Amino acid sequence: xxxxxxxxxxxxxxxxxxxxxxxxxxxxxxxxxxxxxxxxxxxxxxxxxxxxxxxxxxxxxxxxxxxxxxxxxxxxxxxxxxxxxxxxxxxxxxxxxxxxxxxxxxxxxxxxxxxxxxxxxxxxxxxxxxxxxxxxxxxxxxxxxxxxxxxxxxxxxxxxxxxxxxxxxxxxxxxxxxxxxxxxxxxxxxxxxxxxxxxxxxxxxxxxxxxxxxxxxxxxxxxxxxxxxxxxxxxxxxxxxxxxxxxxxxxxxxxxxxxxxxxxxxxxxxxxxxxxxxxxxxxxxxxxxxxxxxxxxxxxxxxxxxxxxxxxxxxxxxxxxxxxxxxxxxxxxxxxxxxxxxxxxxxxxxxxxxxxxxxxxxxxxxxxxxxxxxxxxxxxxxxxxxxxxxxx
Amino acid sequence: xxxxxxxxxxxxxxxxxxxxxxxxxxxxxxxxxxxxxxxxxxxxxxxxxxxxxxxxxxxxxxxxxxxxxxxxxxxxxxxxxxxxxxxxxxxxxxxxxxxxxxxxxxxxxxxxxxxxxxxxxxxxxxxxxxxxxxxxxxxxxxxxxxxxxxxxxxxxxxxxxxxxxxxxxxxxxxxxxxxxxxxxxxxxxxxxxxxxxxxxxxxxxxxxxxxxxxxxxxxxxxxxxxxxxxxxxxxxxxxxxxxxxxxxxxxxxxxxxxxxxxxxxxxxxxxxxxxxxxxxxxxxxxxxxxxxxxxxxxxxxxxxxxxxxxxxxxxxxxxxxxxxxxxxxxxxxxxxxxxxxxxxxxxxxxxxxxxxxxxxxxxxxxxxxxxxxxxxxxxxxxxxxxxxxxxxxxxxxxxxxxxxxxxxxxxxxxxxxxxxxxxxxxxxxxxxxxxxxxxxxxxxxxxxxxxxxxxxxxxxxxxxxxxxxxxxxxxxxxxxxxxxxxxxxxxxxxxxxxxxxxxxxxxxxxxxxx
Numbered sequence: 088x089x090x091x092x093x094x095x096x097x098x099x100x101x102x103x104x105x106x107x108x109x110x111x112x113x114x115x116x117x118x119x120x121x122x123x124x125x126x127x128x129x130x131x132x133x134x135x136x137x138x139x140x141x142x143x144x145x146x147x148x149x150x151x152x153x154x155x156x157x158x159x160x161x162x163x164x165x166x167x168x169x170x171x172x173x174x175x176x177x178x179x180x181x182x183x184x185x186x187x188x189x190x191x192x193x194x195x196x197x198x199x200x201x202x203x204x205x206x207x208x209x210x211x212x213x214x215x216x217x218x219x220x221x222x223x224x225x226x227x228x229x230x231x232x233x234x235x236x237x238x239x240x241x242x243x244x245x246x247x248x249x250x251x252x253x254x255x256x257x258x259x260x261x262x263x264x265x266x267x268x269x270x271x272x273x274x275x276x277x278x279x280x281x282x283x284x285x286x287x288x289x290x291x292x293x294x295x296x297x298x299x300x301x302x303x304x305x306x307x308x309x310x311x312x313x314x315x316x317x318x319x320x321x322x323x324x325x326x327x328x329x330x331x332x333x334x335x336x337x338x339x340x341x342x343x344x345x346x347x348x349x350x351x352x353x354x355x356x357x358x359x360x361x362x363x364x365x366x367x368x369x370x371x372x373x374x375x376x377x378x379x380x381x382x383x384x385x386x387x388x389x390x391x392x393x394x395x396x397x398x399x400x401x402x403x404x405x406x407x408x409x410x411x412x413x414x415x416x417x418x419x420x421x422x423x424x425x426x427x428x429x430x431x432x433x434x435x436x437x438x439x440x441x442x443x444x445x446x447x448x449x450x451x452x453x454x455x456x457x458x459x460x461x462x463x464x465x466x467x468x469x470x471x472x473x474x475x476x477x478x479x
Numbered sequence: 480x481x482x483x484x485x486x487x488x489x490x491x492x493x494x495x496x497x498x499x500x501x502x503x504x505x506x507x508x509x510x511x512x513x514x515x516x517x518x519x520x521x522x523x524x525x526x527x528x529x530x531x532x533x534x535x536x537x538x539x540x541x542x543x544x545x546x547x548x549x550x551x552x553x554x555x556x557x558x559x560x561x562x563x564x565x566x567x568x569x570x571x572x573x574x575x576x577x578x579x580x581x582x583x584x585x586x587x588x589x590x591x592x593x594x595x596x597x598x599x600x601x602x603x604x605x606x607x608x609x610x611x612x613x614x615x616x617x618x619x620x621x622x623x624x625x626x627x628x629x630x631x632x633x634x635x636x637x638x639x640x641x642x643x644x645x646x647x648x649x650x651x652x653x654x655x656x657x658x659x660x661x662x663x664x665x666x667x668x669x670x671x672x673x674x675x676x677x678x679x680x681x682x683x684x685x686x687x688x689x690x691x692x693x694x695x696x697x698x699x700x701x702x703x704x705x706x707x708x709x710x711x712x713x714x715x716x717x718x719x720x721x722x723x724x725x726x727x728x729x730x731x732x733x734x735x736x737x738x739x740x741x742x743x744x745x746x747x748x749x750x751x752x753x754x755x756x757x758x759x760x761x762x763x764x765x766x767x768x769x770x771x772x773x774x775x776x777x778x779x780x781x782x783x784x785x786x787x788x789x790x791x792x793x794x795x796x797x798x799x800x801x802x803x804x805x806x807x808x809x810x811x812x813x814x815x816x817x818x819x820x821x822x823x824x825x826x827x828x829x830x831x832x833x834x835x836x837x838x839x840x841x842x843x844x845x846x847x848x849x850x851x852x853x854x855x856x857x858x859x860x861x862x863x864x865x866x867x868x869x870x871x872x873x874x875x876x877x878x879x880x881x882x883x884x885x886x887x888x889x890x891x892x893x894x895x896x897x898x899x900x901x902x903x904x905x906x907x908x909x910x911x912x913x914x915x916x917x918x919x920x921x922x923x924x925x926x927x928x929x930x931x932x933x934x935x936x937x938x939x940x941x942x943x944x945x946x947x948x949x950x951x952x953x954x955x956x957x958x959x960x961x962x963x964x965x966x967x968x969x970x971x972x973x974x975x976x977x978x979x980x981x982x983x984x985x986x987x988x989x990x991x992x993x
Contacts, residue, residue, distance in 0.1 A: 170917065298852070323848060422734045441876045443685045453688050454960075458975040474703070474874025 089203075095164040096154025097121035101128075101184045103153060103293035104141050109305055113184040116276055121166070125150060160294060162267045163188045173289075175200065179312040179338070182468055183291035189267050190287035194258040199378045200230040202310045203247075204328040205239025205320035208355050211470045211477045212437060213321035214242040216345050220318065222247025223371030226256045229378065232314050234306060235261040235288070237272050239320045239328075248281050255470065258286035260307045265303035266290065271298040304330040311335040317346045318368055322356030341381050343368045344461045348437045353367075424468070427451055427459040432468060432478075439475035447476075480504075481717040482569035482576065485583035486562035488554045489599045492738045492776060492823055494606025498548040499559060501566030506542030512563075514547030515542040517555040526557070526588045527564045534592035534637040539571040549948035558597035561586035561613070563637060566644075576772045578643040582631075583607035585622075592636040600749065601625060601733055613639065621737060621747035624730065674719035674754065679712070686713050689873045689980060691895050694720035695902040696959030697805070697913030699829040699868055701792075705839045706890035710832035713875070714788045717830060719892040723954045724784050729833040731824050732784040735776045752785030755827075759794035766799050767806075769814045770824050777814075779806050780823035792831040793860040800865055803829070807868050831869065833861075847896040870915060870952050871980045902962035914959045919951045926958050928969035935974050945978075953977045 091099065098121040102112055114135045116123050126135035131142040142407055157164060165172040165186040173195045176182040203217055220229045221243040231247035233240040246411075247259035261282045267290050270276045282288055291309065292302055304327065311317055311334035319342065322328045332342050343366035347354025361367055366377050396419040424432065427449070433450035434440065446456055460476060468475045484499045509939040510524045528537045531538050544565055547554050562584040568574040585603050594615035597603070602610055604625040612628040619632040631649050633639035641647040680687065684763040686702070690713060693700040700717075702710040724732060732749040736742075743749060757766060757778040764770060768777035779787055791793060810826035836849045838856050847854070866872075906914050909925070917926060928936075936953060939945040945953065957977035964973065 140893045208849075300850075441685075441874065443683060443876060443878060446680060447878065453685065453970040454976050457979040458972060461975055461978070474876075 090151070090158040091154035091164060092383050093150070093154070094121050095166070096150045096157070097125045098185045099157050099164045099187075099293060100145075100150040100153040101125060101131070102147055102291075103295075104128075104144050104148070106140060109181075109183055109291055113182075115141075116184040117247055117344055137206075139437075156294065161189065161267060162294060163192070165192060167289055167471075173313060174307070175313045179469075181308045181312060181334070183309060185291065185315040187290050187293065188282040190285075191258075192287050192289070194286050195222065195232075195260055196228055197400060198228060198230050198257050199382055200232050200260070200314045201313040201378060202232045202317040202331065203239065203243035203320060203372055204233060204307070204310065204317065204331045205243075206322050206326050206328060206353055206356075207238040207240075208323075208353065209238035209242065209321050210297075210347075210351060210439065211472070212347065212351075213239055213345075213353060217242040217320045218246035220320070220345075220368070220371055220374065221259070222250035224374060225250035225259060226253050227371060227375060228255045229375070230257045230286075231259045232310055233261055234303075234310060235263050235275055235282065236303075237274065241275050242277055244278055244282055247277075248285065251285060260286050260313075261288045262306055262313065263288060263290045264292065264296075264306040265298050266292045266294045266296035268294045269297055283357070301328060307331040311340060312338060314340060316340065316464050317342045317373060318374055318378045319360060319365075319440075320356050321345070321347060321351075321353045321359075323352060324359065326356045332360065341366060341377055343374060343377050345369075351438050352435075390418040425452050425459065425462075427455055431456065431459050431463060433477055437478065439472055439477045441475050445476065480570045480572060482566040482579075484562040484566040484569070484579065485607055485609050486559055487515040487583070487603040488552075488556055488558065489602060489672045489738060490552070490774065490819070492599075492735060492774075492780075493822060494600060494602040494604075495552060496606050497554060497559070498550075499562040499566050500546040500548060501563065501570040502544045502546070502676070503539050503567070503570040503877070504542050504544075505911065508540045508542065509542045510545075512545045512867045514545075514550040515553045515888070516547060516559075517553060518546070519557050520554055520559055522707075523557060523560045523588075526560050526590060526909050527567065529590040530560075530564060530588040530636050531567070532590045533590060533632065534635065534640070536568065536573060536636070536640065537571065538687075539567065540783055540849055541571075543567065543570075551724070556597060556599075557587035557595075558585045558599075558603060558658070560588040560634075561594065561615075564588060565639075574640065574643055578645075578746065581609050582611045582613055583609040584613045586613075586618070588636060594633060594635060594639065596621075599738040601730075604628060604630075605676060621733070621743055624733060624747050674892070675712075675715050676714045676892045677895055678889055679830070680709065680716065680889050683709060683713065683875070683889070684881070686873060686875050687889060687895070689871050690717055690720060691899060691963065692959050692980060693717065693828060693830070693871055693957065694895075694899045695914075695963055696906070696956065697828055698870035698956060698959065699914040700876050700917070701866075701869040701872040702830070702832045703835050703872065704832075705834060705877065708877045710875055711788075711790055713752070714756075714786070714790070714830045714832060716892060717788075717828065718752045718786045720896050720899050721785065721828075722903055723750045724752060735780050735783055735824065739781055740778050741781065749784075753782055754786045754788065755779075755782040756790060759789070759791050761795070761799060763796075763799050763802055767802050767812055767814060773818070774814060774819075774821050775822045777812070777825075779803065779812060779825040779827065782827040783824045785827055786830055787827045788830045788832070790832050792833040793857055795860075797860065799864060799893040800860075800910055804868070806866055812921040829868065831861075836875070867948065870956055873980060898963055901965075902959065905962040905965075906959070914955050914962070917955050919948075922951055922954050926954065927968070928954070928957070928974070929971065931971040932957070932974045935971050939978065949981065951982055956980055 101121060124379055128136055128141045129145045131139040165188055171192045173192060203220055217239045225247040226229050231243055233243045244259050250256060251258050259282050265271045270279050307330040311331050317331055317335040319328050335342050344357040344360040345368045346361055347357055368374055430449045434445045462473045481502045486497050486499050487494045488497050512521055528538050530898045565584050569576055569579055584653055587597050589595055596617040600614060600618040600621045601624050604622040611631060613631045614622045616632040616634045619630050627752050633642055642649055704710055729748050729750050736749055736808060755778050765775045766779055768780055806825040811822050812825045813820060813822045836847050836854045838847055838849045840847050912919055940950055957973040960973040960976050961969045
């Protein structure tokens with residue numbers, strides 16, 4: 088396919104008009120065909136455009152050309168009344184009138200969907216939890232939906248991709264704020280590609296939309312609307328992921344939160360949510376229970392998560408608490424920890440600890456502490472950051 | 480009647496010999512200065528006249544022409560006042576020519592006849608060819624550093640004339656090179672230099688260690704940390720750790736300071752490493768040196784032999800920061816203007832301090848509230864090549880109050896300075912001043928390490944966490960640490976510490992791993 092059909096091309100052209108916002112687009116398309124709406128805008132007779140704000144731009148834009156551009160880029164255009172549009176968004180008051188998509192939108196259908204969101208400036212703890220949740224939920228057949236941002240979002244997607252291989256596993260989905268040809272942040276370019284290849288990446292912004300502060304909160308409402316449960320892993324006080332929570336609360340979608348250290352600034356928002364009565368999440372099992380409860384109240388129940396995978400997830404959790412988890416951290420199960428290593432491990436908090444603090448608390452000489460920290464990083468017991476360390 | 484008086488003017492950090500020729504003849508009374516004088520020299524006419532009259536000396540009511548030879552060189556500064564006045568007195572036959580035979584003069588005149596010091600006296604002294612140099616009294620120590628002259632001085636023009644008439648004796652005539660001040664005792668470090676003492680810093684063992692290594696090996700140092708973590712406090716204490724300057728460097732430093740018009744210590748010789756901390760509003764010219772009329776050394780040259788501290792480094796304009804790269808590499812800066820070019824020495828330890836991100840809290844994950852774009856913009860302010868010049872980069876944080884209580888007070892500057900001096904002594908055997916200057920090419924052959932240590936380094940290189948350039952840097956830092964340790968060969972322990980000191984510098988600025 089090298090070009091879009093005319094209806095879709097007109098829809099994409101409408102979304103791409105300068106000064107077009109999601110709300111204006113919904114109004115312009117309410118009860119109108121994209122082609123009719125386009126023609127009315129061009130003539131300046133559209134009742135939703137009394138000031139003829141869009142007329143000039145519409146006259147200079149050729150929808151056929153836009154359709155060709157989209158056709159070449161491989162980005163699909165989805166409309167609410169046509170095939171491919173996520174059924175979860177149908178009937179939502181804030182549903183985007185035009186949705187752009189890379190990958191296969193059908194991965195969103197017939198499966199439970201869970202949003203994993205959180206702060207971009209996450210702690211290693213938050214990233215680890217997000218990755219574990221993403222992996223376990225994906226392998227339990229839950230579509231993990233997130234925003235492909237830095238921090239929690241990226242970690243959840245990376246985890247979900249890792250768990251998306253087995254039988255009954257689900258592919259991840261992402262809703263981004265920028266146009267589908269603008270990868271942001273660039274550090275997540277690889278992840279973005281993988282999610283698009285194996286799952287789906289959605290956006291309501293036309294091609295070429297650069298990251299702007301306004302697009303991300305708007306994107307969060309789509310994430311909330313798509314999902315059965317929203318899980319917040321880490322959030323600052325007043326952080327951006329609370330927009331997602333607000334959007335979910337307005338729609339009656341349950342919100343779950345991962346508890347964190349009361350001293351960690353990155354957990355201020357999530358701990359606050361828990362105080363407000365959100366569902367506490369320790370691992371994927373907690374989420375799966377919340378999902379079953381959420382879906383049992385819905386009119387069209389999809390197949391509940393497989394009990395076998397539930398058990399598998401539970402088993403994984405118990406093994407984690409035993410001290411040897413899978414993946415990279417299993418490296419250290421064999422090697423012994425030295426005396427110095429034990430005191431360094433005891434000195435490292437749940438929150439990132441600086442080298443200065445390690446020196447103060449252990450009283451070790453600088454050379455020994457440096458060597459010990461490095462050894463502990465090599466064996467996976469510590470994670471090294473920029474001048475700080477935390478538990479692996 | 481004509482008189483020729485030798486003197487000198489400043490061009491960049493160099494002095495240039497100038498002959499002041501004064502011709503007094505009959506004709507309408509006038510006073511003309513020729514030979515490319517700048518405004519300050521032209522104005523000397525009024526100063527000379529007032530000074531002569533206030534000193535009770537006659538002003539010749541005749542036609543006076545002053546020529547500054549060589550005529551092709553533009554001359555600036557007020558240092559020619561005194562030679563003009565003396566030339567006038569000789570030409571007007573107030574002084575016998577024999578009284579000024581073989582004497583050069585440098586100095587500015589006050590309207591009351593007092594003699595004032597001029598910037599760059601040391602450099603000017605080196606430029607004049609005569610055996611005897613007469614300078615204002617405030618400058619005689621500085622002029623004496625040049626070592627080749629008899630320095631004579633007087634407080635006022637009247638006293639000078641008395642002495643030239645031999646009606647009064649010269650005070651303290653001496654060949655100054657014999658009385659060069661001896662370098663200060665390094666163990667007195669803090670008090671001698673007037674720098675604050677390291678014992679004021681509570682805790683911060685790691686940062687203190689970084690300072691010690693930087694001082695010992697001459698490594699550039701980057702301190703990253705939130706506001707209030709003590710970056711400035713630590714940087715202020717680095718010069719106190721450095722050993723006193725050797726004679727050659729001391730002279731270079733004194734020369735630059737003299738030319739820049741900075742005050743010199745009593746005795747005239749800068750024996751302590753200087754410390755310069757320009758504000759981030761500094762213009763490129765003020766940092767590098769230059770200027771339209773008078774080539775003035777910039778901050779980087781005033782920091783020569785010592786420490787250049789750039790606080791809030793991210794706030795400096797990119798042009799200024801990138802202009803540092805060439806001097807950092809070569810140890811001198813060449814400033815070229817239409818009127819000529821000059822080279823200023825600029826070998827210093829660069830200490831940079833900056834916040835990890837605009838909000839200042841970042842770096843430690845989970846605490847920053849800056850947007851991603853703002854953080855990336857902030858991290859980009861230091862270009863990669865400049866960032867690479869920092870051998871040592873560490874993160875500093877405000878220590879926990881609980882952790883601080885009960886901690887011992889830190890070592891004093893004097894104790895650390897003693898170790899630094901010993902370590903530098905060991906490095907001196909390697910034909911370089913400091914380890915940071917060890918050439919990379921033969922590093923592995925000339926600076927051996929134990930097998931264990933080299934295996935460790937190689938494993939880091941293979942895992943990709945260390946570039947080839949980084950490899951050499953760590954090698955040098957490890958050598959400095961081994962020097963501090965008194966070890967002959969670099970051991971694995973030294974390498975561990977060196978790796979930690981080097982840190983992942985882009986990570987320090989908030990670029991987190993995914």
